[in-house]
Amino acid sequence: MLHFTVDAPGSAASATNMLLDELVRAARADVRHAPAELPDGAKSGTGLALTELLLNGAVPAAVAAAIASVVTAFVQRGSARRVVIRKGESSITVQGGDARTQKALVEQWLAEHAPEVEG
Numbered sequence: 001m002l003h004f005t006v007d008a009p010g011s012a013a014s015a016t017n018m019l020l021d022e023l024v025r026a027a028r029a030d031v032r033h034a035p036a037e038l039p040d041g042a043k044s045g046t047g048l049a050l051t052e053l054l055l056n057g058a059v060p061a062a063v064a065a066a067i068a069s070v071v072t073a074f075v076q077r078g079s080a081r082r083v084v085i086r087k088g089e090s091s092i093t094v095q096g097g098d099a100r101t102q103k104a105l106v107e108q109w110l111a112e113h114a115p116e117v118e119g
Contacts, residue, residue, distance in 0.1 A: 002114055003034065004053040004071075007082040013050040015081060019074050020053055027066035030056045059114040068106035072099050087113045 004023075008015035016033075023031045034052040059067070075081045075094045082095040085106070092109040094102050 001087070002055040002059075002110075003084075003086045004031070004055065005084045005086070006051050006053075007084070008078055009080050015078065016051050016053060019071070019083065022070045022074060023053070023055075023067060027063055027070050029059075029063055029067055032056075055114075059110055061111070064107055064110040064114070067110060068103045071106055072103040075102070085109070 004019065006012055006016040006019055020031055020033065023029045031053050033050065034054045055067075071083050071085070071094050075083055075096070076099050082093060084091055084093045086092075090113055092106060094106060
């Protein structure tokens with residue numbers, strides 16, 4: 001499972017919703033809001049983490065390329081936007097910089113950390 005955390009000063013929740021829509025529509029990825037992590041002793045509920053998304057399942061090469069394109073374009077469109085993609089203890093941060101380089105780095109990271117299922 002991959003976690004996407006969106007950092008967009010002043011509008012992280014709406015930016016996260018925008019990224020979710022783009023990943024579902026353009027990359028056809030199985031992405032949804034992450035459940036909120038409750039502090040110790042808190043009652044469980046149906047809260048959602050508004051700045052974090054989860055991607056389930058295998059990531060075929062075509063989907064990885066689409067995800068990399070969507071995330072890179074999303075970051076490039078918003079000043080000070082940043083997206084952190086993580087799996088376990090490993091993560092990659094997409095923030096500013098050259099879009100082509102960022103896209104290639106995200107594709108490579110996804111290939112290493114979310115390989116497609118071989119059938």
